[in-house]
Amino acid sequence: MTTVSLTVNGKAVSANVDPRTLLVQLLRENLRLTGTHVGCDTSQCGACVVHLDGKAVKSCTTLAVAVDGASVTTIEGLAHDGTLHPMQEAFREHHGLQCGFCTPGMIMAAVDMVNRRGHQLDEKTIREDLDGNICRCTGYHNIVKAIAAGAEAMGKGAAPVRQAAE
Amino acid sequence: MYAFTYHKPTSARQAATLLAKKEDAKLLAGGHTLLPTMKQRLASPSALVDLGACADLKGITVKGRNIVIGAMTTHAEVADSPEVQSAIPALAYLAGHIGDPHVRHRGTIGGSVANNDPAADYPAALLALGATVVTNKRKLTAEDFFTGLYETALEEGEIITKVSFPIASKAGYAKFRNPASRYAMVGVFVAKRGSEIRVAVTGAGEGGVFRWPEAEAALKARFAPKSLDGLKHTAKGINGDIHADAEYRAHLIGVMAKQAVAQATGKA
Ligand SMILES: Cc1cc2nc3c(=O)[nH]c(=O)nc-3n(C[C@H](O)[C@H](O)[C@H](O)COP(=O)(O)OP(=O)(O)OC[C@H]3O[C@@H](n4cnc5c(N)ncnc54)[C@H](O)[C@@H]3O)c2cc1C
Ligand code: FES
Ligand code: FES
Numbered sequence: 001m002t003t004v005s006l007t008v009n010g011k012a013v014s015a016n017v018d019p020r021t022l023l024v025q026l027l028r029e030n031l032r033l034t035g036t037h038v039g040c041d042t043s044q045c046g047a048c049v050v051h052l053d054g055k056a057v058k059s060c061t062t063l064a065v066a067v068d069g070a071s072v073t074t075i076e077g078l079a080h081d082g083t084l085h086p087m088q089e090a091f092r093e094h095h096g097l098q099c100g101f102c103t104p105g106m107i108m109a110a111v112d113m114v115n116r117r118g119h120q121l122d123e124k125t126i127r128e129d130l131d132g133n134i135c136r137c138t139g140y141h142n143i144v145k146a147i148a149a150g151a152e153a154m155g156k157g158a159a160p161v162r163q164a165a166e
Numbered sequence: 167m168y169a170f171t172y173h174k175p176t177s178a179r180q181a182a183t184l185l186a187k188k189e190d191a192k193l194l195a196g197g198h199t200l201l202p203t204m205k206q207r208l209a210s211p212s213a214l215v216d217l218g219a220c221a222d223l224k225g226i227t228v229k230g231r232n233i234v235i236g237a238m239t240t241h242a243e244v245a246d247s248p249e250v251q252s253a254i255p256a257l258a259y260l261a262g263h264i265g266d267p268h269v270r271h272r273g274t275i276g277g278s279v280a281n282n283d284p285a286a287d288y289p290a291a292l293l294a295l296g297a298t299v300v301t302n303k304r305k306l307t308a309e310d311f312f313t314g315l316y317e318t319a320l321e322e323g324e325i326i327t328k329v330s331f332p333i334a335s336k337a338g339y340a341k342f343r344n345p346a347s348r349y350a351m352v353g354v355f356v357a358k359r360g361s362e363i364r365v366a367v368t369g370a371g372e373g374g375v376f377r378w379p380e381a382e383a384a385l386k387a388r389f390a391p392k393s394l395d396g397l398k399h400t401a402k403g404i405n406g407d408i409h410a411d412a413e414y415r416a417h418l419i420g421v422m423a424k425q426a427v428a429q430a431t432g433k434a
Contacts, residue, residue: 002172018169019169019170019171019172019214020167020168020169020170020204022201041202041205041206042202043198043201043202043269044346044347046266046268049268052271055242055271056267056268056271057268057271057272058268058269058272061197061198061201061202061272062197062201062272063172063194063197063201063214063216065172065174065216066172066174066194066197066216066218068174109267109268112267112268113267116267129266129267130266131265131266131267131348132265132266132267132268132269133266
């Protein structure tokens with residue numbers, strides 16, 4: 001067993017883990033942050049996307065021991081004092097989900113997209129950058145709309161984007 | 167995944183020592199090939215030596231007429247690098263089209279080159295640009311380095327430290343992506359340096375990445391997409407699978423080669 005210490009959603013945490021523990025297992029099983037999902041076994045679906053030191057990564061393809069000392073933001077870290085993050089609000093408003101299984105990964109990928117590319121995202125860019133996120137329900141149409149709207153809302157500073165953890 | 171011990175050295179030299187000491191140890195870079203393989207129990211190293219803290223394996227520098235990229239540099243870092251974008255834009259483009267944004271945040275050039283997946287993108291760039299793979303023991307040309315399907319000249323305990331790319335006067339890359347995995351069904355990298363022209367094909371060959379001499383000769387007469395009109399690659403030695411049969415892939419080689427030349431000559 002190895003001890004890992006990291007910052008998750010702004011809070012310092014540490015856990016004793018077997019080296020083969022994946023980051024997603026640490027989050028879900030040790031920290032009970034079950035918003036991050038596991039949808040595949042092939043690193044393709046993106047349901048497990050979290051931010052690692054500010055960048056979107058697949059937590060099912062990252063070892064917990066390898067991120068010792070890092071800062072992680074999960075879907076649970078986005079809302080602030082009971083107010084949804086603008087990207088979450090945009091998914092709600094534009095009906096960017098059906099079953100909701102892919103949604104945490106979609107939203108983390110969307111916020112990462114804004115961090116990389118800014119607040120004006122056209123449809124082509126959004127669709128391209130969703131390469132790593134699979135949704136089996138929606139047909140993507142409303143997800144794309146939600147991300148464009150959420151990106152803009154983040155720019156207007158509707159609610160301060162939580163950057164503390166990054 | 168089977169159990170393993172985990173080690174995190176802070177330099178390539180320390181990593182090499184660990185690798186030599188631990189029986190059946192494997193290097194871990196971005197983990198985006200190795201971890202899925204371990205999850206499926208297709209690999210079961212007894213120890214992992216994580217290169218993630220080896221600062222000497224990271225970074226991009228321009229050295230004379232070469233761009234030198236550290237083995238642990240991620241695909242996203244190569245894609246976003248102003249140095250790569252200005253010296254060899256086609257290389258930045260290639261890195262920016264590997265997998266998806268999340269894969270690019272973790273996957274590294276060293277891991278990709280060491281793995282030599284027949285559908286990987288980087289091998290085409292290394293071969294077309296005439297790159298040199300630098301290890302902790304020696305320097306190898308791309309030709310000598312890639313030896314077959316998932317096979318390289320790397321020996322036991324050898325670590326790729328960097329890859330050095332001579333700056334081409336013109337270069338272009340075009341790939342027909344597998345719509346599910348984003349790997350190359352066929353990818354063609356063309357490069358022109360002085361009077362030397364190289365055309366390298368990935369995703370298609372039964373033996374991994376290869377050069378297409380007929381296209382190189384045709385482009386030597388004139389470096390333009392039109393020079394490839396009517397030129398067809400044979401389907402012999404080309405992969406066929408559920409995604410595309412050999413005939414279709416062979417056809418795609420010609421199409422992608424033209425697109426790559428168009429990109430290289432600013433006509434894309
Ligand atoms: C969903 C998905 C889509 C992908 N799409 C593409 C794509 O479109 N195109 C493409 O080219 N690739 C693609 N990849 C592969 C990706 O680029 C990997 O990151 C890459 O192949 C391996 O790099 P890594 O850093 O993750 O290496 P790892 O998985 O950590 O290691 C791979 C192998 O290389 C060895 N190794 C690593 N570093 C070194 C070193 N410095 N010296 C010697 N040996 C070393 C390891 O021991 C291991 O055997 C995709 C992967 C995924 C999960
Ligand atoms: S669970 Fe991580 S990519 Fe599918
Ligand atoms: S909403 Fe069901 S998988 Fe996307």
